[in-house]
Amino acid sequence: MTDQKLDHGTLLWIGGRDHREFRAAYEYCEARAAQIAYRPHMQSAIDRSARGVRLIVLCRQNDSSAAQYAMRKILRRHRTAQAVAIRGSLEIASGRRPYQNLNEPLLPEWTDLPTIEFHQWDVQLPQRLRRCGWEEMPAEPATSIAVIAANAMAQQTLLSVASLHQVPTAAFRSAQQAQLAGFDQIWWDETATAGKPWGALLQSAPSATHRHTWITSDQSLDHHQLAKAAGVENIVIKPGSVARLLPNKLQRQAEPLEQATTNNRTWPAAARQAA
Template identity: 40%
Template sequence: MQLVDHGGVTDHGTLLWIGDRDSNAYCDAYDFCESHVSQLAYRVDLKSALLRPASAVRTILCCRDNDSAESVELFRTLCRLHADAKAVLLLGPLCAGARPSPADLFAVPTIHWHEWESFLPGYLRRCGWANRPGGVPQSIAVVAASHANASALLSIASSGPASAIWCRPDQLATLHRFDEIWWDDSATQGESWDDLMNRLVDPPREHVWVSGNVTPKTKSAAMEAGVDLVIAKPGDFSLLIDRAAGETEFGQRRAA
């Protein structure tokens, strides 16, 4: 597992979101940002972001719909304008296989649209993000093929108030009264989600899947089966860490 350092403690700067926020590729990420950051400034494109500068910007998120780039120079100008901000591109479905790659073209980190849960939250720490209030799990079962596969998730799950145990896939029927089940891909590989869910006698409140094979297809299948959160590995495990710790979010978002 990979933990990403985004600059230390949470602060309360502005998230500058540039581009599409309504299409299926971006709407969930935008809704998450809107409800979790302390300040959000929306601009329809790079030109608008330059003409109407937002204040106290700490993270720039630019949605890239396809491989026909808006001016790289506009983007660089924007980054110079907000010199203290970290910039990241959220890549849409049509960017797959683009050459040169957006990361090379814009010289900033990139996040694929279907992996935003795994990588975006860490950038939001600079904009007042913390985990949702309430609903802190008191018990977590980590389902993995072996204790070695489960160890990293167990470490995170037990870092907060929750009690955490490891469970093999063939022991699912023994799980009772757990708030959450965290599925490692060692337990789900070659299995159908319907079969796995049907083995649960006492379903938990929420399911989390941590996998090294997160694609639009596998993510959709997991969500349709009832998985609430899909995390890619290696990645940024901020969502899992704060989920286990029970940190609270800042209540009132201010528009910028």
């Protein structure tokens, strides 16, 4: 949850800012935070204390027994700071969160640490920068939404979400310029984009006024970069919360829909994560 008042504290960044899974998040924060203190690892964060820390971002490629004790020291030193960990692909693949060792107790400073998966940082991290002097401006509200999905189940799921915007919506199995001309936002489901180059896809919607969102289970950073280079503005990873397709003021209205999609294989609720 964000603070009501904009703060101008220091962001303490711990871990690999040059790693390809964390670089974009670091560059984003560096360009916006009032002040950023970079420490390459936990021990350096302990040895070189930063001042005025209001937010701690920890990059985790893997966990360890020693890490939770180091995190306890860091959090006790910066008692007024919030902390979050960005999980890299190795830790995600290990299936462990947090470090599991039956011979050692788990510290609450580790088990209660909020986490963000590396491919979702741009959804969850920006709102936390209020503590460091930057506030994300709300996106322009949608005036109309076109859903492009190759099967009826995917179409219905996304149309249900789009209906909460209370603007004209329509669904198509494929993109054609004449169909999309009047729409403000275009939501591309992976069923309609699989195996197709983004350059060719977006030629069917060439208007500069279109805002494109890709809804996909593809977590490849290379594929995300290709999509964004072609003109895709937002990438929403599924399984995940459908609320991420909505502005903040509408996200609470998505809660009943979250329950309704429990058995929908297009957006599996069993693996949903909070927005």
